[in-house]
Amino acid sequence: xxxxxxxxxxxxxxxxxxxxxxxxxxxxxxxxxxxxxxxxxxxxxxxxxxxxxxxxxxxxxxxxxxxxxxxxxxxxxxxxxxxxxxxxxxxxxxxxxxxxxxxxxxxxxxxxxxxxxxxxxxxxxxxxxxxxxxxxxxxxxxxxxxxxxxxxxxxxxxxxxxxxxxxxxxxxxxxxxxxxxxxxxxxxxxxxxxxxxxxxxxxxxxxxxxxxxxxxxxxxxxxxxxxxxxxxxxxxxxxxxxxxxxxxxxxxxxxxxxxxxxxxxxxxxxxxxxxxxxxxxxxxxxxxxxxxxxxxxxxxxxxxxxxxxxxxxxxxxxxxxxxxxxxxxxxxxxxxxxxxxxxxxxxxxxxxxxxxxxxxxxxxxxxxxxxxxxxxxxxxxxxxxxxxxxxxxxxxxxxxxxxxxxxxxxxxxxxxxxxxxxxxxxxxxxxxxxxxxxxxxxxxxxxxxxxxxxxxxxxxxxxxxxxxxxxxxxxxxxxxxxxxxxxxxxxxxxxxxxxxxxxxxxxxxxxxxxxxxxxxxxxxxxxxxxxxxxxxxxxxxxxxxxxxxxxxxxxxxxxxxxxxxxxxxxxxxxxx
Numbered sequence: 001x002x003x004x005x006x007x008x009x010x011x012x013x014x015x016x017x018x019x020x021x022x023x024x025x026x027x028x029x030x031x032x033x034x035x036x037x038x039x040x041x042x043x044x045x046x047x048x049x050x051x052x053x054x055x056x057x058x059x060x061x062x063x064x065x066x067x068x069x070x071x072x073x074x075x076x077x078x079x080x081x082x083x084x085x086x087x088x089x090x091x092x093x094x095x096x097x098x099x100x101x102x103x104x105x106x107x108x109x110x111x112x113x114x115x116x117x118x119x120x121x122x123x124x125x126x127x128x129x130x131x132x133x134x135x136x137x138x139x140x141x142x143x144x145x146x147x148x149x150x151x152x153x154x155x156x157x158x159x160x161x162x163x164x165x166x167x168x169x170x171x172x173x174x175x176x177x178x179x180x181x182x183x184x185x186x187x188x189x190x191x192x193x194x195x196x197x198x199x200x201x202x203x204x205x206x207x208x209x210x211x212x213x214x215x216x217x218x219x220x221x222x223x224x225x226x227x228x229x230x231x232x233x234x235x236x237x238x239x240x241x242x243x244x245x246x247x248x249x250x251x252x253x254x255x256x257x258x259x260x261x262x263x264x265x266x267x268x269x270x271x272x273x274x275x276x277x278x279x280x281x282x283x284x285x286x287x288x289x290x291x292x293x294x295x296x297x298x299x300x301x302x303x304x305x306x307x308x309x310x311x312x313x314x315x316x317x318x319x320x321x322x323x324x325x326x327x328x329x330x331x332x333x334x335x336x337x338x339x340x341x342x343x344x345x346x347x348x349x350x351x352x353x354x355x356x357x358x359x360x361x362x363x364x365x366x367x368x369x370x371x372x373x374x375x376x377x378x379x380x381x382x383x384x385x386x387x388x389x390x391x392x393x394x395x396x397x398x399x400x401x402x403x404x405x406x407x408x409x410x411x412x413x414x415x416x417x418x419x420x421x422x423x424x425x426x427x428x429x430x431x432x433x434x435x436x437x438x439x440x441x442x443x444x445x446x447x448x449x450x451x452x453x454x455x456x457x458x459x460x461x462x463x464x465x466x467x468x469x470x471x472x473x474x475x476x477x478x479x480x481x482x483x484x485x486x487x488x489x490x491x492x493x494x495x496x497x498x499x500x501x502x503x504x505x506x507x508x509x510x511x512x513x514x515x516x517x518x519x520x521x522x523x524x525x526x527x528x529x530x531x532x533x534x535x536x537x538x539x540x541x542x543x544x545x546x547x548x549x550x551x552x553x554x555x556x557x558x559x560x561x562x563x564x565x566x567x568x569x570x571x572x573x574x575x576x
Contacts (some may be wrong), residue, residue, distance in 0.1 A: 002389055003171075004143070004175040004458075006571060007087070008175070008307050009143075009177075012116070012117065012180075013114065015112050015118075016117050016118050017111070017112060017114070018070050019111075020108045020109075020112040020118070020120055021112055022111065023510040024108050024112065025106045025107060027108070028107070028226030028323060030102070031105065031106075031192045032040075032274050033035040033395040033397065034048075034093075034097070034105075034481060035048045035067075037093045038067065038091075038093055039472065041092055042091065046068075047068055048067065048068060049065055049066065049067065049068060049106055050066045050067065050070070051063045051064070051065060051067070051070040052064050052067070052125070053125070053126045054123035054124065054126065054145070055123055055124045055125070055126055055127075055132060055141070056115050056116070056124060056144065056145060056502060057141075057142065057143060057145070058073035058141065059132065059141050059143055059343070061126055062110065062115040062116075062123075062323060062556075064107065064110055064116075064123055065076055065096055065103065065106035065107060065109055065110060065116075066095065066103050066104060066106055066107070066493055067094075067099050067102065067103045067106060068091075068103075068322070069090060069091060069093070069095070069097045069103045070090055070091065070094055071093025073092075074221065075390060075424075077089075077455065085298035085334050093142065095505070096344065097421050099110055100191065101153045104147060105277070108147075108149050109295075111147060111277060115145075116145050116146060116147060117143075117144040117145070117146045117147070118143055118146060118147050118148070118173075118178065118180070118184070119146045119147070119148060119179075119180040119183045119184065120143055120144050120146025120147075120171070120523060121135065121140045121141075121143070121145050121146060121149050121150055121151065121168035121171065121172075122145060122146050122148075122149055122151065122152060123145035123146075124145075124147065126365075130161050131161050131164065132164060132481035134161055134162055134164075134165030134166075134399040135165045135168055137165065137169065138166065138168060138169020138170075138173075139169065139170060139172050139223055140161050140165060140168035140169050140171070140172050142172075143172060143175070145338060145517065147430075148183055148184065148185075148187040149167075149171055149183055149380060149391065150167050150168065150170055150179070150183055150273040151157075151163075151164045151167035151168050151171075152169035152183070152186075152256075152504075153182075153183060153187055154167055154186060154260060155187075155256070155489075158202065163548075164258065166254060167257075167258060168382070170254065170255075170258045171183070173353050174408075176546075180570075183298070202282055206257070208453060213240065213241055213242045214240070214241055214242070214296065215235060215241075215242045215243075215244060215292065215293035215294045215295050215296075215297060216241035216242070216243050216244070216294060216295065216296045216297075217244050217245075217246065217288070217289070217292055217294035217296070217297045217298070217305040218234070218244070218245045218246070218247075218297075218300070218303055219245075219246045219285065219296045219297060219299045219300070219308040219328070220245070220246070220247045220248055220299070220300040220301060221247070221248060221268040221270050221300070221301040221302075221303060221304060222247065222248065222301070223245075223247040223248060223249055223250050223251055223253045223263070224250050224251035224252050224269070224338060226245070226247060226252075226256070226300065226541075226553070227252035227253075227255050227256050228252065228485075229485055230300075230381060231255075231331050232384060232558055232559075232562050232564075233381075233561075233562045233565055234256075234259055234261065235259060236438045236562050236563075236566055237262060237566065237569075238259070238261070240475040240570075241295075241296070242294055243260075243261040243262070244261065244262045244263075244264065244294065245261055245262070245263045245264065246263075246264045246266045246288055246304075246308075247263060247264070247265070247266060247268075248265065248266060248267055248268050249421035250481060251516070253265075254444075257285045261562070265290060266281075266284055266285075266288070266304055267280075267281070267284075268304075269281075270301070270303070271544075272337070276282040277572065278303070278307070280397065281303060281307060282311075283576075285304075285307050285308045285311055286311055287554075288316070289308070289317065290315075294317060295317075295318075295322070296317070296318050296319070296320075296569070297309075297312050297317055297318070297319035298319070298320050298322070298569075299320070299321045299322065299362070300321075300322045300324065301322075301324060302339070304407075305321045305322070305323065305343070305346060305347075306342045306343060306346040307346075309321055309346040309347060309350060310346040311347060312349065313346070313348055313350070314347030316349075318351050319349075319350060319351060320350070320351050320352050320353070320568075320569065321347065321350055321352075321353045321354070322353070322354045323354070323355050323356070323360055323361075323364070323482065324356055324482035324483075325356065325360065325480055325481050325482030325483075325504055326360055326363060326482075327479055330363070330480075337536075340367045340369065340419065343369045344367075344368065344369050347369055347370060349375075350374065351374075352374055352375070352376050352568055353370055353374055353375060353376065354376045354377075354378055354565065354568075355375060355376070355377050355378070356378060356380045356381075356481060356483035356504060357376075357377070357380075357503040357504050357507055358377055358503070359481065360482065360504070361375045363378055370436075376564075376565075376568050377505070377545075378561050378564060379483065379486060379555055379556045379560075380482065380483025380484075380485065380488060380508075380556070380559030380561070381483070381494045381558070381561060381562055382488075382492075382502075382555070382557060382559070382560065382561030382562065383488040383489060383552050383556045383558055384557050384558045385492060385521070385552065385553060385557055385558070388465070388468075388488075388489050388492035388493055389493070390470070390491075390492070390493065390546075390549050391469040391493050391494055391495075393472075393483070393494065393538070393541070393545060394469065394470050394471070394472065396431075396472060398429040398430055399429070399430040399431070399433055399472045399473070399533070400431045400433055400470060400471050400472045400473075401420075401430060401432045401433065401471070401472070401473050401474075401475050401498075401530065401533050402433045402467055402468070402470075402473070402474045402475065402490075403416060403432065403433070403434050403435070403436070403474075403475050403476065404436060404464055404474065404486050404490075405435075405436050405476065405486055406436055406438075406439045406441075407434070407436050407437065407438045407440065408438075408439040408440040409440050409448070410479045410480065411475070411476070411477070411478050412477025412478050412479060412500065412520075412521070413440070413442060414523070414524070415477045415521065415522065416475060416477050416523075416526065417445065417449065417451065418431075418523035418526075418527070419523050419524075419526040419527035420432050420449070420454050420455070420530075421449075421452075421454060421529055422523075422527050422533075422566045423453070423527065423530060423531060423534070424453075424454050426531075428531065428534055430476075430534060432449075432454055432455045432456070432528075433455075433456050433467060433470070433471065434446065434455050434457045434458065434538045435458045435459070435460070435461050435464065436459075436460060437460040438458065440573055444542055464489065465493070468490055468493040469493065471490070471493070471495050472496070472533075472541060473479060473495060473496045473497065473498060473515075473530075473533050473541070474486065474487070474490035474495050474496070474498070475497070475498045475499070475526075475530065476497065476498075476500070476505065477499065477500050477518065477520070478500055478501070478520075478525050479500065479502070479520055480502060480503075480504065480506075481502065481504030481505050483504050483507065483508070484499070484505055484508060485505055487499055487505060487508040487509065488508055488552060488556055490547030490553050491508060491509075491514060491515075491545075491549060491551060492548075492549060492552040492556075493543050493545075493549075494542075494546055494548065494549045496507055496514070496515050496516075496533065496541055496545050496548065497514070497515035497516075498515060498516045498518065498526070498529045498530060498533065499515065499516075499517060499518070500517065500518055500519070500520040501517040501518065501519060501520065502520050505517075507546075508551075510547065510551055513544070513547045514544055514545075514547040514548035514550075514551050515544060515548060516529040516532065516533065517529075521566070537571070
């Protein structure tokens with residue numbers, strides 16, 4: 001787990017002391033007014049402040065201060081959500097104090113004393129063992145607790161214990177001045193709207209606004225891919241829907257939850273054609289649909305499209321599907337026929353199907369799976385141009401070709417290695433940087449190529465941006481794609497691309513201007529393209545990269561793709 005630097009923690013503590021000291025001085029009239037209000041309601045001898053043992057950094061204990069909002073006979077060391085009818089204990093002034101969060105102001109003294117921070121996980125009661133145990137998993141007990149925090153602006157009292165701890169862990173992982181500012185601004189918004197203040201329990205209620213929203217169920221086969229390429233869409237859809245996601249947990253599920261969605265872990269064998277595991281998946285989807293009762297379903301990839309789509313049709317639930325590429329199933333004659341028939345049955349009641357290129361849509365029409373009016377063509381998932389910014393062209397001593405993705409036959413790995421070995425035999429100086437994980441048996445071959453000095457293997461990398469930045473050219477000789485996100489990311493970074501002349505790849509390239517196209521399953525064609533690139537002067541290679549960036553800005557801006565997707569959903573559902 002990433003730990004914040006000591007220098008930042010020292011700066012944060014000093015800043016907190018200054019801010020809390022200033023707050024105590026500036027807000028002293030407010031303190032006096034609240035004290036008078038409490039005394040007027042409960043009598044001159046009634047205590048103004050409430051003190052309670054809480055858990056601080058490294059699970060040490062300290063006394064937390066609040067303005068007293070409950071009657072003096074309220075159970076002292078019991079969390080509010082465990083009280084029976086907590087409303088009965090609130091005083092008139094206390095009810096107002098809690099609604100406005102002004103009862104928390106005395107914690108400025110805790111911050112000034114160094115027991116707390118302005119931003120951090122909210123301090124747990126000494127006997128909230130379930131919360132403390134969950135926070136241990138994320139290192140959230142090893143920093144100073146805060147007046148407000150990431151969990152506070154994502155639900156406060158509404159959050160379940162596990163969710164609260166998970167959000168606290170997210171803050172620890174991303175601790176920074178920017179994160180603190182986001183928490184403070186979010187707190188101001190939440191306080192002004194009185195969001196998340198629920199007397200009665202952690203996770204006991206949902207906000208009135210959220211209750212009015214319809215429920216959207218997203219069904220996919222890969223949490224990592226969904227978050228990487230669809231998080232902006234999810235965030236936009238949250239404006240109109242409560243979102244639940246059914247997905248295998250293979251990465252970024254925590255980040256999905258931190259977006260404010262609920263995730264249901266669902267096992268999906270992506271590449272298996274085992275009828276028993278598929279039957280189990282079918283029943284799992286049926287159970288989820290019956291339990292969740294979504295107003296709308298959005299599916300991604302072949303098995304969610306077919307199994308969840310068929311069930312939605314039977315259960316009269318409106319659904320939209322995403323075909324992200326034809327994949328292996330359409331490459332094998334016997335399997336292709338079976339999958340075609342299954343798609344025909346599953347898509348009988350589909351509202352719309354989103355495709356990432358024209359030719360995939362045409363193939364579905366040709367196979368009589370869909371009518372043209374049911375198709376929506378998008379430029380893939382689009383590319384976030386703010387996240388993937390243009391990088392200055394590198395000054396490498398030799399050409400760096402980059403392959404980034406799953407290391408498997410269908411990505412053209414055999415052709416890539418053959419072309420690379422041929423370039424080396426001819427004495428051409430280059431490096432092939434290989435970033436990804438093995439889905440087919442290439443480990444021994446990669447190790448051999450490393451010894452030969454042809455390949456530098458980096459394994460799977462969560463953040464691909466540094467590898468795009470150091471590359472001269474990104475190579476993807478894939479056999480089939482929906483729309484290659486790797487090509488979009490590379491071009492947005494300002495890097496030339498070499499890829500196969502197939503649907504889902506050719507759309508991302510202006511051949512001869514922003515990159516080069518080669519023949520699919522043809523190592524000789526790939527070799528010629530790579531060799532031709534090594535012969536280009538540096539200024540020309542840089543020009544090609546800039547042309548790619550310009551193409552992304554014109555055609556593949558993620559904001560436009562998200563807007564188009566949402567507009568289709570709104571039009572079909574009669575929303576404005």
